[in-house]
Amino acid sequence: MTRLLATRGLQAFYGDAQALFGIDFELAKGELVAIIGSNGAGKSTFLKCLSGLVRAPRTAIEFKGEAIGGMPAGEIVRRGLALVPEGRRLFPSLSVEENLLMGGLTQRPGPWNLQRLYALFPILAEKRQLPATSLSGGQQQMVALGRALMSNPEVLLCDELSLGLAPIVIREIYAAMPAITGEGMTVVIVEQDVTMAQRVSQRIYCLQEGRVSLQGRSDAFTREQISQAYFGL
Amino acid sequence: MIETFVQGLLLGGLYTLFALGQSLMFGVMRLTNTAQGDFIILAAFTAIGGIALTGGAPGLAALAVLPLAFGFGYALQRYVLNGTLGKDPLPSLVVTFGLSIVIQNLLLEMFSADPRAIEIGGLATQGVQVGDALSLGVLPLVVLATAVAATAALQWLFAHTALGRSFRAVSDDREIAELMGLDARKVYALATAIAFVLIAIAGVLQGMRTTVSPSDGPLLLLFAFEAVIIGGMGSFWGTLAGAMILGLTQQIGFRLDPGWGIWFGHIVFLAVLVLRPQGLFPKTKG
Amino acid sequence: MGNDIAMTNPAFDVARGNRASHAALAIGAALVLLAASLPWWGESSWMREFVEIACYFIFAMMWNLLAGYGGMVSIGQQAFFGFGGYVMLMLGNFAGVNPFVAIPLGALAAALVAVPVSFVAFRLSGGYFAIGTWVIAEVFRLSFANVSAVGGGSGTTLTALRGIEKATRESVTYWMALACAVAAIALVYLFLRSKRGLALLAIRDNEVAAESQGVPVQRMKLAVYVVAAFGAGLAGALYFVGNLRISPDAAFSVNWSAFAIFMVVIGGIGRIEGPLVGALIFWALNKFLSDYGTWYLLGLGLLAIVVTLFFKQGLWGYAQQRWGWSLFPTQRKLIQSDA
Numbered sequence: 021m022t023r024l025l026a027t028r029g030l031q032a033f034y035g036d037a038q039a040l041f042g043i044d045f046e047l048a049k050g051e052l053v054a055i056i057g058s059n060g061a062g063k064s065t066f067l068k069c070l071s072g073l074v075r076a077p078r079t080a081i082e083f084k085g086e087a088i089g090g091m092p093a094g095e096i097v098r099r100g101l102a103l104v105p106e107g108r109r110l111f112p113s114l115s116v117e118e119n120l121l122m123g124g125l126t127q128r129p130g131p132w133n134l135q136r137l138y139a140l141f142p143i144l145a146e147k148r149q150l151p152a153t154s155l156s157g158g159q160q161q162m163v164a165l166g167r168a169l170m171s172n173p174e175v176l177l178c179d180e181l182s183l184g185l186a187p188i189v190i191r192e193i194y195a196a197m198p199a200i201t202g203e204g205m206t207v208v209i210v211e212q213d214v215t216m217a218q219r220v221s222q223r224i225y226c227l228q229e230g231r232v233s234l235q236g237r238s239d240a241f242t243r244e245q246i247s248q249a250y251f252g253l
Numbered sequence: 254m255i256e257t258f259v260q261g262l263l264l265g266g267l268y269t270l271f272a273l274g275q276s277l278m279f280g281v282m283r284l285t286n287t288a289q290g291d292f293i294i295l296a297a298f299t300a301i302g303g304i305a306l307t308g309g310a311p312g313l314a315a316l317a318v319l320p321l322a323f324g325f326g327y328a329l330q331r332y333v334l335n336g337t338l339g340k341d342p343l344p345s346l347v348v349t350f351g352l353s354i355v356i357q358n359l360l361l362e363m364f365s366a367d368p369r370a371i372e373i374g375g376l377a378t379q380g381v382q383v384g385d386a387l388s389l390g391v392l393p394l395v396v397l398a399t400a401v402a403a404t405a406a407l408q409w410l411f412a413h414t415a416l417g418r419s420f421r422a423v424s425d426d427r428e429i430a431e432l433m434g435l436d437a438r439k440v441y442a443l444a445t446a447i448a449f450v451l452i453a454i455a456g457v458l459q460g461m462r463t464t465v466s467p468s469d470g471p472l473l474l475l476f477a478f479e480a481v482i483i484g485g486m487g488s489f490w491g492t493l494a495g496a497m498i499l500g501l502t503q504q505i506g507f508r509l510d511p512g513w514g515i516w517f518g519h520i521v522f523l524a525v526l527v528l529r530p531q532g533l534f535p536k537t538k539g
Numbered sequence: 540m541g542n543d544i545a546m547t548n549p550a551f552d553v554a555r556g557n558r559a560s561h562a563a564l565a566i567g568a569a570l571v572l573l574a575a576s577l578p579w580w581g582e583s584s585w586m587r588e589f590v591e592i593a594c595y596f597i598f599a600m601m602w603n604l605l606a607g608y609g610g611m612v613s614i615g616q617q618a619f620f621g622f623g624g625y626v627m628l629m630l631g632n633f634a635g636v637n638p639f640v641a642i643p644l645g646a647l648a649a650a651l652v653a654v655p656v657s658f659v660a661f662r663l664s665g666g667y668f669a670i671g672t673w674v675i676a677e678v679f680r681l682s683f684a685n686v687s688a689v690g691g692g693s694g695t696t697l698t699a700l701r702g703i704e705k706a707t708r709e710s711v712t713y714w715m716a717l718a719c720a721v722a723a724i725a726l727v728y729l730f731l732r733s734k735r736g737l738a739l740l741a742i743r744d745n746e747v748a749a750e751s752q753g754v755p756v757q758r759m760k761l762a763v764y765v766v767a768a769f770g771a772g773l774a775g776a777l778y779f780v781g782n783l784r785i786s787p788d789a790a791f792s793v794n795w796s797a798f799a800i801f802m803v804v805i806g807g808i809g810r811i812e813g814p815l816v817g818a819l820i821f822w823a824l825n826k827f828l829s830d831y832g833t834w835y836l837l838g839l840g841l842l843a844i845v846v847t848l849f850f851k852q853g854l855w856g857y858a859q860q861r862w863g864w865s866l867f868p869t870q871r872k873l874i875q876s877d878a
Contacts, residue, residue: 279666279667283665284666285665285666285669285670287614287666287669287670333844337847337848342612342665342666342668342669343606343612343808343847344847344848344851345666346612346614346666346669346800347804347844347847348844348847348848350614350797350800350840350843351840351843351844351847352840352844353840354797354836354837354843355837355840355841355844357836358833358834358836358840359833359837361833362833362837471793474670475670475673475674475677478667478671478674482663482671512685513685515681516678516681516682516685519674519677519678520678522674523659523675523678526659526662526663526671527662530662
């Protein structure tokens, strides 16, 4: 496969505490890969390393053939790698539309713009002038997702889209996925909801205490195998 | 009575100009510039020095100070103050406090302790007759108009421009703002650059309306700070309102007894702090 | 309590001192004894200088306690410094109290007034708390400047010591200063080694986490604020016994805070030795360079800026990190014993 994004022996630290102990990861163009694991397994840390929010050794992460480990987040987003952060992290002082406009700051060319997003998530058009954090959880997730899309990335990283959302809202969010991947977008999702992760993805990685405990095609594993990898049994 | 009220408003206009830069810097990067007042005085003396050196017109000198201030503020933030930002308020406090001492003593060395002024001839005392009993000074009116214009301009900048969006975003969440591609260091530097233009305007006008001496800075800082707190943080119109209230209370105090003017302003400030610590017109977030 | 672990699990020991600090303690005691004998063999100018340095040092030490351990950066501690001085003077001049006795009384008064002041000051935090304390100090200054009984804006003299012979007065003042300095060090050191001190460090590092662990944050902050006010008042009362003359501008000048900041930043904030090192460096600079007036102050300002930007731990802190120096250990180290 042609590797769009890869990590080799990725280690990460928060101060003195080690969070990742050597992650090997590969991503091909057009894939939707899921990363699962229990709390504290290192899933968010992994995405933060990829997007530049956590320091990583330069050669440990390769994107489009370039070593991007430790690069500032702004540089990475300019190269086409965007993160939908855990917990949304919208700007409270900005309206819905302003949040989306912030996403488009890098002005990367591509199909995604305000109109396209409002077509995908009509409720946002309705609430475009309201302060972003006054929306419901699900709607805020749409804004966060849209904000990342506005940078027209080649790879979209989604950190726990379903966090704190009701099942019906989660389904609504994931229903938008085909429209996103349909354009050839490559997506990595970090998910607590294992069933959802297996359903939407082609390949799956399971992290356990900072290490990869299982990887392969999403349909290749039984519930029991996944449980074992999840809990490190 | 009306006279006191009007004088209070005019004074409030001046205090608005002192306070806007402070409000801006704190709003964008949580930085408390304890040298605010000293930079205002420095701007005044720069204009005075410029006039003395070139024998030029005060208006030109005043205008020339503005771009200087912009560049100076940008460089100061970029290369000195950016290094002090963070959860701990001490580094920025010590550095700006140190700058305050450096500026005061530098000015003392260069200009001695004598009060100086920017001579604008008759304009300083010219008045406009309003009704029978009221005469308003032209200069104070100019100050008030400038204050209102500056407040409106800042408000517009923040609410309707891309730069303003950047300021708000970086103040909300620096990490995610950088994720969007912003370079926080440069955004901070721009904010301080603008704050310093406001400081320069305040300094020049202060030098025109009264005399300035090197150690005047700290008191101006306190006025700026009080205006921001009374008005409530997060809103420029709030700062203007706070400055007005401060100006009014000081004028009322002066009326009651010349020795108690500033003291009265301090007391009202403390009262607001105790009774309504978020200020009178705070901006609530999200 | 600290030795519970050691008692149930003899494989571990909780050690506090180290050989260097024990030696330092012995040397310190010897120095104090030597210093106490100064009036018999030293010049009176030395004693006057010591009194002044002691005041700077105590004030800086208390500022360090407040900022470094309490997490509250204040540029208004001069409010309590001046208040202590004025109360001492008023007790001495108007109530016939012996001024030397009035020194701790002035400190007590400062501690008491700190309680209502905290009610106002604690509404703010961070940089704005700092400036707020300055405003409060200004209110103190302007208030006292309008009280004619103590000379209003131009101040007044301490008449209560008039009858005492100069040499005696200077010696007693000197001993008082020595006692206050030692007491201040002991107070802070013992406070920080206690359980309360550990709680304080927990608050400093993470207030929210400390609160969730049951640490009464607000009460502790008030306690530190009051103790710091007591110390500032002590320094102030002592200073004006030595100075004999008080005025609002001298008593409530923001320069006191500026010097305290300077001493502590140079020496290293949050470390007990910091103010000591800083006070000594400050005294040395003062001695040799203060003739240069404005250039000297300018240099001090620049030095403070440079140290803050490049030596974040202060000069003593730098030494501590680099070479592990420690004279006043407050950390408890868990040492695996050989048993």
